Amino acid sequence: MPARDLREWIALLEREGELVRVGAEVDPHLEVTEIVDRTVRAGGPALLFEHPKGSATPLLVNQFGTERRMCLAFGVEQLDDVATKLGDILEMQPPEGLVAKVRGLRTLKSIADSRPKLVKRGVSQEVVLKGDDVDLGRFPVQTCWPGDAGPFITLPAVITRDPRTGQRNVGMYRMQVLGPRSTAMHWQIHKDGRADYLFTEGRMEIAVALGLDPISAYSASAPLPKHIDEFMFAGFLRDSPIELVKGVSIDLEVPADAEIVLEGYIDKNDLTSEGPFGDHTGFYTPAEQFPVFNVTAITMRKDAIYPSIVVGKPPQEDAWLGKATERIFLPAVQMTVPEIVDYDLPVAGAFHNLAIVSIRKAFPGHARKVMHAIWGLGMLSLTKGVVIVDQHVDVHDYEQVMFYVGANVDPKRDVVITEGPLDHLDHAPTLQFMGGKIGIDATAKGPAEGTREWPTEIEMSDEVRDLVDRRWAEYGVPTVPPTSNGGIRQSSRRLSRR
Numbered sequence: 001m002p003a004r005d006l007r008e009w010i011a012l013l014e015r016e017g018e019l020v021r022v023g024a025e026v027d028p029h030l031e032v033t034e035i036v037d038r039t040v041r042a043g044g045p046a047l048l049f050e051h052p053k054g055s056a057t058p059l060l061v062n063q064f065g066t067e068r069r070m071c072l073a074f075g076v077e078q079l080d081d082v083a084t085k086l087g088d089i090l091e092m093q094p095p096e097g098l099v100a101k102v103r104g105l106r107t108l109k110s111i112a113d114s115r116p117k118l119v120k121r122g123v124s125q126e127v128v129l130k131g132d133d134v135d136l137g138r139f140p141v142q143t144c145w146p147g148d149a150g151p152f153i154t155l156p157a158v159i160t161r162d163p164r165t166g167q168r169n170v171g172m173y174r175m176q177v178l179g180p181r182s183t184a185m186h187w188q189i190h191k192d193g194r195a196d197y198l199f200t201e202g203r204m205e206i207a208v209a210l211g212l213d214p215i216s217a218y219s220a221s222a223p224l225p226k227h228i229d230e231f232m233f234a235g236f237l238r239d240s241p242i243e244l245v246k247g248v249s250i251d252l253e254v255p256a257d258a259e260i261v262l263e264g265y266i267d268k269n270d271l272t273s274e275g276p277f278g279d280h281t282g283f284y285t286p287a288e289q290f291p292v293f294n295v296t297a298i299t300m301r302k303d304a305i306y307p308s309i310v311v312g313k314p315p316q317e318d319a320w321l322g323k324a325t326e327r328i329f330l331p332a333v334q335m336t337v338p339e340i341v342d343y344d345l346p347v348a349g350a351f352h353n354l355a356i357v358s359i360r361k362a363f364p365g366h367a368r369k370v371m372h373a374i375w376g377l378g379m380l381s382l383t384k385g386v387v388i389v390d391q392h393v394d395v396h397d398y399e400q401v402m403f404y405v406g407a408n409v410d411p412k413r414d415v416v417i418t419e420g421p422l423d424h425l426d427h428a429p430t431l432q433f434m435g436g437k438i439g440i441d442a443t444a445k446g447p448a449e450g451t452r453e454w455p456t457e458i459e460m461s462d463e464v465r466d467l468v469d470r471r472w473a474e475y476g477v478p479t480v481p482p483t484s485n486g487g488i489r490q491s492s493r494r495l496s497r498r
């Protein structure tokens with residue numbers, strides 16, 4: 001059973017030898033970042049800084065920093081198991097026969113049971129601070145990089161409501177601390193929270209939850225369609241509904257089990273200069289205008305823990321949040337584009353720079369069809385480069401992919417250059433928000449696509465392979481590890497080798 005709140009999660013990490021408590025006084029201004037950066041790159045543990053300088057609140061960081069911890073968070077052996085759960089729902093057909101009907105009902109029930117549950121009381125409101133008692137300075141908010149504009153809250157779950165439908169949204173948007181009772185709200189142009197803000201006239205109430213169970217925290221970062229409540233998604237993924245309580249100063253519901261909740265509002269026309277901040281692009285993103293969030297109340301547990309994460313030049317801890325999304329959303333991608341076998345978003349490509357996609361190619365021009373599908377699909381539409389390979393290629397094995405890009409591509413014939421929307425923070429395009437896209441068709445081609453006869457790829461025969469398997473011991477040759485292996489494990493090795 002996945003952890004239900006941050007306390008259970010920390011206890012689980014500790015039991016599994018995945019957490020180190022740091023007793024020394026450490027400065028949230030830059031020093032924590034350098035420690036975390038080294039720890040993440042070494043595949044090291046989650047860190048609980050018990051005495052962050054200048055604050056009585058402990059700071060938890062690197063809770064998500066390895067594939068193993070990500071799997072512990074979801075209670076699975078491998079992240080693909082989470083995808084299977086989602087795939088079962090997406091592939092639901094009208095059931096035939098009693099067994100299928102019962103199974104179908106069970107699946108539907110698990111969706112119905114995922115809806116957040118309103119409860120009367122929550123530990124997130126053990127302490128209530130209002131008015132002049134509100135002071136964000138009590139928390140060990142990190143200043144991450146030397147060129148940053150100041151401290152910012154790095155791991156918030158920002159809860160908003162669509163004024164047209166009343167539908168909840170939960171998103172993770174960095175929040176620059178401007179003073180004891182205000183922050184900026186950095187929701188980018190393509191995000192749901194931003195859309196809710198644009199649809200609101202005048203004042204918009206907002207709640208920010210800090211220190212959640214790991215699945216809820218992950219869900220705030222997941223690229224769900226706008227009409228899907230991320231807390232419902234979290235409830236579905238962890239097999240138990242998220243419990244919510246009414247806010248103490250606003251008309252929004254907030255997680256009952258959070259460590260800390262900030263309640264407040266944004267006045268639509270109150271903007272501030274936000275940034276610059278070092279971000280997952282590996283560069284400082286320049287200052288821009290974003291709304292000011294005014295905090296009217298802080299509620300929290302008596303001995304609250306403040307959660308943080310560092311984003312910067314990849315790989316960082318957020319690599320694993322991104323990899324979880326890559327795996328979990330594969331069935332959703334396949335629902336729209338069923339010829340996709342697998343895909344890989346390299347961590348070094350900051351997730352929006354490059355996608356490698358394998359397909360069951362069935363007709364001339366098929367690779368181009370899939371490129372354009374990617375460029376039209378949810379947040380994947382921001383992908384700058386798409387490489388398409390045939391179904392037998394392991395998209396997670398970058399050397400294999402490089403082999404086919406070199407061997408199968410005539411750049412004049414197989415490269416598509418087009419344009420479209422790009423990530424808000426991408427500094428490379430001449431214009432912000434839009435620019436060039438590149439697609440590379442590295443599949444095998446045939447005369448129908450204007451090539452000569454395509455040659456046959458070298459493969460040893462099964463007979464000889466079996467023979468050598470049988471006789472291997474006889475040869476006395478030391479065993480060599482296989483050159484290619486499956487899935488994310490390959491990328492995790494690459495991640496940790498850096």
Ligand SMILES: Cc1cc2nc3c(=O)[nH]c(=O)nc-3n(C[C@H](O)[C@H](O)[C@H](O)COP(=O)(O)O)c2cc1C
Nearest residue numbers: 170171172173174186187188191192193221222223
């Ligand atoms: C650590 C971390 C920090 C993030 N910071 C931001 C941010 O500052 N602004 C933003 O728009 N998205 C940010 N994102 C990405 C969003 O959380 C993600 O796009 C999410 O799907 C947004 O939710 P929404 O689609 O409901 O708006 C961040 C993601 C992570 C993992």
Ligand SMILES: [Mn+2]
Nearest residue numbers: 169192224226
């Ligand atoms: Mn959303």
